[in-house]
Amino acid sequence: MEEAPLGVLCLDSSFTKPLGHLRNPDTFRHPIRYEVLxxxxxxxxxxxxxxxxxxxxxxxxxxxxREGVCAIAGSCGFMARYQERVAAAVTVPVVLSSLTLLPWLASVHGGTGRIGVLTADSGALKRAHFVGAGWQGPLPVVQGLEDGDEFRQVILEGRRDDLDLAAMAQELAQATRRLKAQAPLDAVVLECTDLSAFVEVVRREAGCPVYDIVPALELILRSAAGRQQSAPDPLVTG
Structure with missing residues (x-):
């Protein structure tokens, strides 16, 4: 039976989406249905x-x-403020933002202050985004990418579509070091889906587990795809 696709609500952007990015279809071993806003x-x-x-x-x-997707994702972590509203409007699983991982990670890693967030723009990331993602505690430490020339020009301002991967990796490494300097970290969450392709850069600099939306969606897909398949016959013993 053909697998039901993952549906992705996408912002209107045209810059390069490298392998590992949510909007690069080769990132997943699963059919994807992109819905561009x-x-x-x-x-x-x-x-x-x-x-x-x-x-x-x-x-x-x-x-x-209605088109038959098995789950719905968001292409930008700032969609978190709409997580509860969208999830309540449909019957399939919804993950609009990697920030939805925070309540779980606080339990896994045993505290709130030791989880850091790398975001596209620290000034634009508000408490409403964390609350929308189900977070009720003190805000995690946050570091933005808005001061990086490559990130700002290509992603935040849309002045170019040709993303320089090496320059992006360098800016992300610098931002990770700044995040780490703020507080000891047990984990890092990548709010921005444009950072998922660079998760190894962050992991190397942070020296701790790094979480992003792609593996979160893979977990959802494994569970949702299982519902699409017929249940196996029970094992009879005796």
Whole structure:
């Protein structure tokens, strides 16, 4: 039986999506259905969120569900503020942001202050995003990428589409060192889906486990895909 695809709610962007990125279909061994939100770019989501955008995400999530996806993801961690609303509107699992990992990781790693977050823009990441992702405690330590020339020009401002992978890796390494300097870390969460392709850079610099949306979705897909298959015959012993 053909596998039901993963549905991804995507911002309107055209820069390079390297292997490991959520929007590179070769990242997953699973069919993907991308739903691009035309005209909704990164600046709009970061700096002008609102009920209208939330309603659009709900509408497109319901469309993806009607088309038969097994789960729904978001292409930007800042969609976290709409996590609860979208998840309540459909019956399939929804992971709009890697920030949804934080409550679980606080239990796994035994505390809140030792989990760091690398984000696209530290000034734009508000408590509402953490609360939307199910987080109720003190905010984790946060470090943004907004001061990196390559990240800012290509991703935050959309001035170029040709992402320099080496420059991006260097900026991410610097940001990780700044994050680590703020507090001892037991784990790092990559809020920004554009960082998933560089997880090994972060892991090397942070010296601790690093979590991003891709393996979180792989866990969801293994569970959701299992529901698509017929249950095996029970093992009879005796």
């Amino acid at each position: 035309q005209g909704i770019d990164i600046p709009r989501l970061l700096h002008a969120p609102g009920d209208e955008l939330g309603a659009l995400l709900v509408d497109r999530a319901r469309r993806l569900e």
